[in-house]
Amino acid sequence: xxxxxxxxxxxxxxxxxxxxxxxxxxxxxxxxxxxxxxxxxxxxxxxxxxxxxxxxxxxxxxxxxxxxxxxxxxxxxxxxxxxxxxxxxxxxxxxxxxxxxxxxxxxxxxxxxxxxxxxxxxxxxxxxxxxxxxxxxxxxxxxxxxxxxxxxxxxxxxxxxxxxxxxxxxxxxxxxxxxxxxxxxxxxxxxxxxxxxxxxxxxxxxxxxxxxxxxxxxxxxxxxxxxxxxxxxxxxxxxxxxxxxxxxxxxxxxxxxxxxxxxxxxxxxxxxxxxxxxxxxxxxxxxxxxxxxxxxxxxxxxxxxxxx
Amino acid sequence: xxxxxxxxxxxxxxxxxxxxxxxxxxxxxxxxxxxxxxxxxxxxxxxxxxxxxxxxxxxxxxxxxxxxxxxxxxxxxxxxxxxxxxxxxxxxxxxxxxxxxxxxxxxxxxxxxxxxxxxxxxxxxxxxxxxxxxxxxxxxxxxxxxxxxxxxxxxxxxxxxxxxxxxxxxxxxxxxxxxxxxxxxxxxxxxxxxxxxxxxxxxxxxxxxxxxxxxxxxxxxxxxxxxxxxxxxxxxxxxxxxxxxxxxxxxxxxxxxxxxxxxxxxxxxxxxxxxxxxxxxxxxxxxxxxxxxxxxxxxxxxxxxxxxxxxxxxxxxxxxxxxxxxxxxxxxxxxxxxxxxxxxxxxxxxxxxxx
Ligand SMILES: Nc1ncnc2c1ncn2[C@@H]1O[C@H](COP(=O)(O)OP(=O)(O)O)[C@@H](O)[C@H]1O
Ligand code: SF4
Ligand SMILES: [Mg+2]
Numbered sequence: 001x002x003x004x005x006x007x008x009x010x011x012x013x014x015x016x017x018x019x020x021x022x023x024x025x026x027x028x029x030x031x032x033x034x035x036x037x038x039x040x041x042x043x044x045x046x047x048x049x050x051x052x053x054x055x056x057x058x059x060x061x062x063x064x065x066x067x068x069x070x071x072x073x074x075x076x077x078x079x080x081x082x083x084x085x086x087x088x089x090x091x092x093x094x095x096x097x098x099x100x101x102x103x104x105x106x107x108x109x110x111x112x113x114x115x116x117x118x119x120x121x122x123x124x125x126x127x128x129x130x131x132x133x134x135x136x137x138x139x140x141x142x143x144x145x146x147x148x149x150x151x152x153x154x155x156x157x158x159x160x161x162x163x164x165x166x167x168x169x170x171x172x173x174x175x176x177x178x179x180x181x182x183x184x185x186x187x188x189x190x191x192x193x194x195x196x197x198x199x200x201x202x203x204x205x206x207x208x209x210x211x212x213x214x215x216x217x218x219x220x221x222x223x224x225x226x227x228x229x230x231x232x233x234x235x236x237x238x239x240x241x242x243x244x245x246x247x248x249x250x251x252x253x254x255x256x257x258x259x260x261x262x263x264x265x266x267x268x269x270x271x272x273x274x275x276x277x278x279x280x281x282x283x284x285x286x287x288x289x290x291x292x293x294x295x296x297x298x299x300x301x302x303x304x305x306x307x308x
Numbered sequence: 309x310x311x312x313x314x315x316x317x318x319x320x321x322x323x324x325x326x327x328x329x330x331x332x333x334x335x336x337x338x339x340x341x342x343x344x345x346x347x348x349x350x351x352x353x354x355x356x357x358x359x360x361x362x363x364x365x366x367x368x369x370x371x372x373x374x375x376x377x378x379x380x381x382x383x384x385x386x387x388x389x390x391x392x393x394x395x396x397x398x399x400x401x402x403x404x405x406x407x408x409x410x411x412x413x414x415x416x417x418x419x420x421x422x423x424x425x426x427x428x429x430x431x432x433x434x435x436x437x438x439x440x441x442x443x444x445x446x447x448x449x450x451x452x453x454x455x456x457x458x459x460x461x462x463x464x465x466x467x468x469x470x471x472x473x474x475x476x477x478x479x480x481x482x483x484x485x486x487x488x489x490x491x492x493x494x495x496x497x498x499x500x501x502x503x504x505x506x507x508x509x510x511x512x513x514x515x516x517x518x519x520x521x522x523x524x525x526x527x528x529x530x531x532x533x534x535x536x537x538x539x540x541x542x543x544x545x546x547x548x549x550x551x552x553x554x555x556x557x558x559x560x561x562x563x564x565x566x567x568x569x570x571x572x573x574x575x576x577x578x579x580x581x582x583x584x585x586x587x588x589x590x591x592x593x594x595x596x597x598x599x600x601x602x603x604x605x606x607x608x609x610x611x612x613x614x615x616x617x618x619x620x621x622x623x624x625x626x627x628x629x630x631x632x633x634x635x636x637x638x639x640x641x642x643x644x645x646x647x648x649x650x651x652x653x654x655x656x657x658x659x660x661x662x663x
Contacts, residue, residue: 203395204438205433205435205439206438206440208433208439209433209439210441211392211393211425212391212425212426212430212431213425213426213430213452213453213504214422214425214426214427214457214508215453215456215457216422216456219452219456223452224441224444227441227443227444228441228442228443231443301443302443303442303443303490304442304488304490
């Protein structure tokens with residue numbers, strides 16, 4: 001196991017360098033003048049542009065630029081925006097909000113998705129099964145931004161149950177509705193995955209054995225059936241936590257949440273390359289680490305899996 | 309002595325008209341486990357498959373009943389019905405009785421049935437790899453019985469689980485108890501399942517083809533172990549198999565199944581000396597024998613009948629070398645043909661007479 005983890009961590013290095021370079025390339029190769037509109041009505045003075053180009057290594061070849069960026073990054077320095085704000089500070093202000101949002105979404109996914117999956121998986125065909133199949137199909141088919149605007153319009157503007165936009169401090173309560181929106185598509189997948197997994201295992205020989213042993217029904221289901229059916233579901237939820245943070249960009253845009261989604265949104269509009277790169281690099285790291293954790297979790301959940 | 313045949317002329321006999329008398333009547337006491345007049349059908353989209361058509365057998369304490377028959381004849385369905393682990397639907401029990409110590413299990417409450425499972429009647433399955441839960445240790449799966457059903461503490465249950473693994477002669481039981489089923493070899497896994505089935509000291513053990521999935525050398529060891537445990541604990545054992553060689557060594561009595569019914573039942577010696585049913589004879593002829601090495605094996609001609617369309621008359625008649633006109637019209641009843649022997653064949657008298 002230890003050697004496996006070491007190998008996986010080593011594999012992360014080329015993946016990390018490759019993806020971050022790609023991001024850097026894409027962000028800094030964006031067309032348009034990054035200094036347009038930075039100095040009010042007039043174009044920026046030559047001297048200012050020269051200082052900036054010097055400061056951001058913009059006259060170096062791209063590889064050198066990237067190398068310098070990477071070196072700083074490894075020392076924990078995300079760089080500065082054009083106006084001199086530390087990107088590290090921006091990110092550390094925005095990240096907790098996004099983590100909160102993603103956790104709420106994950107909770108919705110796990111709770112509603114798993115319960116719907118268990119109910120339909122155990123009972124088999126019937127009204128409940130059809131209801132879940134149809135509603136999950138809807139959730140999967142409708143893009144998040146549609147669900148988001150729908151929730152915002154209906155519950156926020158018309159019924160007035162929730163605030164249409166989230167305030168600056170983004171409390172847990174305020175994030176419930178956006179969290180639900182963010183969760184919607186994955187929730188549908190979790191419900192279906194749980195349902196399939198349970199329906200498959202329900203007929204498994206080891207479940208029959210548990211019944212033949214005279215174990216009470218709640219143990220047959222709760223211990224023998226669910227423990228096995230949980231394996232794919234738990235690993236899906238783990239991988240999804242990484243994906244949710246990236247997916248938060250749209251939801252945060254709709255509800256005007258000051259998380260990293262909103263930060264990226266604004267930074268792209270203002271061509272703040274350093275910020276965009278920083279945030280996306282961080283998302284990549286989170287994603288890679290979550291994937292590794294999920295693979296390890298898989299081995300914990302299923303003893304047949306051995307990594308060595 | 310009276311004879312009780314489950315006649316197929318009355319397709320849906322009520323359990324009341326079909327007394328729970330065992331095929332071979334025991335004087336005085338009731339048998340430990342007696343199945344009678346058991347009818348089970350599977351209702352699927354392709355139609356109704358009449359899988360069991362009046363099965364009856366019984367087993368007493370300290371005796372081994374072998375249930376023999378081609379694959380698909382209903383051996384497992386009978387066993388699963390006895391255990392109460394039949395999947396209903398698609399299966400439905402349309403008639404019959406299963407008496408354990410005189411108590412009809414089919415009319416017993418769900419909680420009473422659960423109580424009997426494992427403690428009264430335990431079962432071991434053919435494929436231990438799929439029958440054991442892959443994500444729990446072997447120890448957990450044995451201890452679960454002791455803790456949840458006997459209320460033992462974790463520590464005591466662990467101790468007892470190790471004893472049970474020792475009993476089925478798994479080397480290094482102390483270490484093995486912590487391992488998962490996939491870390492065991494096939495034979496060891498089957499031993500572990502036997503240990504699990506013994507956890508609550510059952511009175512009847514049903515073994516459904518316990519050695520079919522194993523290597524030939526391991527098969528013999530597992531059979532010896534089962535026979536020894538059965539003897540030592542004075543258990544009643546129902547051994548389902550299609551291996552006649554195994555049967556001769558360990559069984560006391562044999563019940564032969566065909567198309568969901570018992571066609572012959574007898575003690576092991578007399579049935580080997582002289583089969584009382586053409587199907588039994590065909591089964592024995594199809595067994596490879598040392599003195600006929602090199603000769604072509606006599607396999608039974610034809611296929612078992614489709615259970616959605618069982619032929620009129622004797623279900624074996626399309627394949628039977630002795631079939632006469634009567635066989636195509638009338639289903640033979642299970643009748644006594646000798647002391648302690650029953651057979652369902654119009655020509656069993658002749659079979660028993662000729663040498
Ligand atoms: N779940 C099921 N659905 C439909 N038919 C079944 C099912 N289980 C068993 N059967 C049928 O019951 C018959 C007897 O099966 P079984 O008892 O397993 O035979 P065997 O004597 O080989 O153990 C077979 O013909 C099989 O097709
Ligand atoms: S009743 Fe007839 S067909 Fe059936 S086994 Fe006997 S002889 Fe053969
Ligand atoms: Mg079988």
